[in-house]
Amino acid sequence: MSNIHVEARQVVVPGQILATGMDHLPGDNTFRREEEIVAKRLGTVGTDGRVIKVTPLNGPYFPRVGDxxxxxxxxxxxxxxxxxxxxxxxxxxxxxxxxxxxxxxxxxxxxxxxxxxxxxxxxxxxxxxxxxxxxxxxxxxxxEGGRVIKINCNKVPRVIGKMGSMIGLIKKQTNADITVGQNGLVWIRADTPENEYRAENAIKIVNEHAHQSGLTEKVEAYLNGVQ
Amino acid sequence: MIRNIQTVKDLAKQGKRLDSRSFSEYRSPVTIETSVSQTAEGSAKVQIGDTIVMAGVKLSLEKPYNDTPNEGGIMINVELLPLSSPDYDPGPPGIKAVELARVTDRSIREAKAIDFKKLCIRKGELAWFISVDILTINDAGNLFDAICLASLVALNETRLRPFDEATGVVDYKGTTDTKLPILKQPLSVTVYKINGALMVDPSRDEEEAFDSRLTVAADEDGIISALQKGGSAPLSVNEVSEMVDLALTKIGELRVIMEKK
Amino acid sequence: MAYNKRLDGRKTKELREMEARSGVIPNADGSAYFRVGNTVVYVAVYGPRPAPRFLANPTKGILRFHYNMMPFSGYGSRIRPGHKRRSQEIGKVMTGALEPVVDLSKYPNTIVDVFVELPQTDAGTRCAAISASSIALADAGIPMTDMVASVAVGQVDGTVVADLTYNEEAYDAIVSDIPVAVIHGSKEISLLQMDGEIKKEDLITALDMAVEVTEEIHCLQVEALTKRFMVQ
The missing domain is CATH 2.40.50.140 (Nucleic acid-binding proteins)
Known part of the structure; x- marks a missing residue:
C-alpha cells in the first residue's frame, strides 16, 4: 500500500513527508527514511514514473561537466x-x-x-x-561590454524557456544579446542602456515568478508596458 | 561578488546609469519606519532601494567630562554587520565603519544640533549621554546618506526615561514624553564622481566604480555642518561647488520625506 | 503561593504571539525575520562559500553560527558591541541544534555562515534565533533532512510553563528556564540547556510540553517558507 501526500508542483519544506510505502522511489533532493520519502530541500514536487523528486526554489550552483x-x-x-x-x-x-x-x-x-x-x-x-x-x-x-546580472541558478531553465522561447522573446523585444550561464550569471548587451535595463528587468521577473503560471504573459506585459 | 565596474564607467560618460536613473535621482522608495526596537529609547529603520539600516538610541546618566562639566554628550557607532553583505566579516569595526560613524557624528555635533547643556542634570555630577548605534541590515549602496537619516530620525523619536535624581539610577522600563533638546536637523547627501559624471545615491556597482565622492551635511537653513571627501581622484573648486549644490537640493528632498513621516 | 496565573495572562502551554517571514535580506543567500512577543530576530545565511584555510574540512562543509544582540536590544543600559563569552557559547549551541539536520557532505572545503541579530529582546532569544535560522537555512536552499523549532520551557514556582518572558525568569520564587530545540519529524532534542532549578518529574513534563508546542512553531515556519511562493 503506497500513498503520496502532496500534490504535483506543491511547495514543500525540508523534512516534509512526500510519500509512504515502497512503491515510489526517492529522486533528486529527497531521501528515504524507512517507509517514507522525505524532502531534503525547499522546492516544488514532481513525479517521473515511480520517482518522486523536488525541484529546488533556491540554493547554490553545483558544477557539472558540460555546463x-x-x-x-x-x-x-x-x-x-x-x-x-x-x-x-x-x-x-x-x-x-x-x-x-x-x-x-x-x-x-x-x-x-x-x-x-x-x-x-x-x-x-x-x-x-x-x-x-x-x-x-x-x-x-x-x-565585450554589456552587463552581467546574477539570478537564482535554479531558475535558469525557466529563463531560457521551452526551446529557448522565453529568452528568445526577451531578446527580440529588447534588441539584446543575452547569454545565460548555468551558474546563474546572465550577460546582457543591448543597443541602448535602456533596453539593457528592460532585458534585465524582464529576466528578473522570470527569476521572481518562475514557479507561477502565466509567466510569459507577465514578461510580455512588462516589455510592452515600458519601451 | 560580480560587479559591472567598467560598464558603470562607460555609461557614466554617456550620461547614463545601469538602472536607467538620472544622475540626481534617488532609488525609490525611500522609506522610514520608527519604533523598530522597543528596548531602545528611540529607533528607526531607513530603506533606500534595497539598502536597509537600523538605528537605535540608548541613554545613560553619567558624570560629565571635566572640560564640559555642564554638558551631556553623544556617541555614534556604526556596525557593518556581516548579516548585511557578503563583503563584511565579523570583528571590530573597520575603517569604513569608523569613517561612516565619524562623518555622521560631525554632521550632528558641528551643527550644534543637540543642546548638550540641557542634558545636564547636576553640574559636574550627572548628565544624559546619548549613544546612537547604526547597524546595516542590507548594504546595496549609499550607506552614508541612509545612516545619517536613520540617526537623525532615531534621535527625534527618542524619549527620556524616568530616573531617580538623587541616585542617578535610570528606570529603563519606564517611559516619559520628554524629547531630546534637538535644535537643528542636519542631513547628509553624498555625491559621487564617476568618469566625469556627478551622481547621487549610488548602487554597490557604482560605489566600486567611483573616482571620488563628497559627503555634505547641512541643516534646514542650508548651513553646511560636515564635509568629507573620499576616493583617490582630486576635485576642482568648480566641481566641489556643483557637488554641494546637488547635495543641498537632495537634502531638501530627503527632509520632505523625513518630515512627512 | 503557587504560580497559577501567568504574569501576562497566558495559559501554561500558550506561546506569545509570533510572526515569521523568509527572504527579508536581499543580499543574503537565505534569510528570515522572526518575532515572538517582544523578542525580534533577523537571520542571514551566506554560503556555502569557501572556508578560511584554518577551518576548511576536505570531507564536508561546515556550519557556523554568529549570535549578536544589537547594542540597544536589552531592557537596560547599552550593550557594548564586541566578542562576548555569552554570544560565543550561544553560537556554539546553536550550531549543535541545527547540525543534526544540515547536510553539507556535497560541499567540501566550504562554510555556511549564519548571522543572527536581535534588535529587541524579551527572553527566549536563542530559541527564536534557532527557529528563525531553520527558516533561513531552508530559504538558502541548503540540503536539510528536517526542520528544527525551538522554545524555552520551565518551571515558575512549581508550575511548568512554555515560552517564558524576562519577567517570568525574574519571578521571585524558584524558577527554571530550559531552552529546547526539537527536530520536527523525529521529535528528538538537539539543544538542551537550563538555568535555575527543577525536579526530574517537572523536567520531563516540561520537555513533553516543548515537543508539543514546537509543533505550532513548525507550522509557522512552513508558512513563512511556502507562502512567498504561492500564486498571488
Missing part, C-alpha cells in the same frame, strides 16, 4: 586564469584550453585580462569540486 557558465577573471597565473563564477567554487582556465592558437604565458592578458567577463564550459570537476573550464568552442569567448 556553460559565465565568470569574471580575478587573477592570472603562469598557466592560466582564475575565474570567479559567482558560486561556491572558483574555476581554473588553463592556457591550453583557452584558445586554439598558441598563447605565450607572458601574453595571457591579451586574451583575457583581470576584470574581463567570459563565457566558458566546464571540462572537469574533481571530487572536491575543483573546477576546470575551457574556452575553445566558437560559442565560448570573452564578453
Amino acid at each position: 556553460k557558465i559565465i565568470g569574471k577573471v580575478y587573477d592570472i597565473l603562469m598557466s592560466g586564469w582564475r575565474i570567479n563564477t559567482g558560486s561556491v567554487y572558483p574555476a581554473m582556465l588553463p592556457v591550453r584550453d583557452a584558445s586554439n592558437k598558441f598563447v605565450k604565458s607572458e601574453n595571457l592578458r591579451n586574451l583575457l585580462d583581470i576584470g574581463d567577463f567570459c563565457v566558458v564550459k566546464i571540462t572537469k570537476v574533481s571530487s572536491q569540486n575543483m573546477v576546470d573550464v575551457g574556452m575553445r568552442d566558437p560559442e565560448l569567448h570573452r564578453l
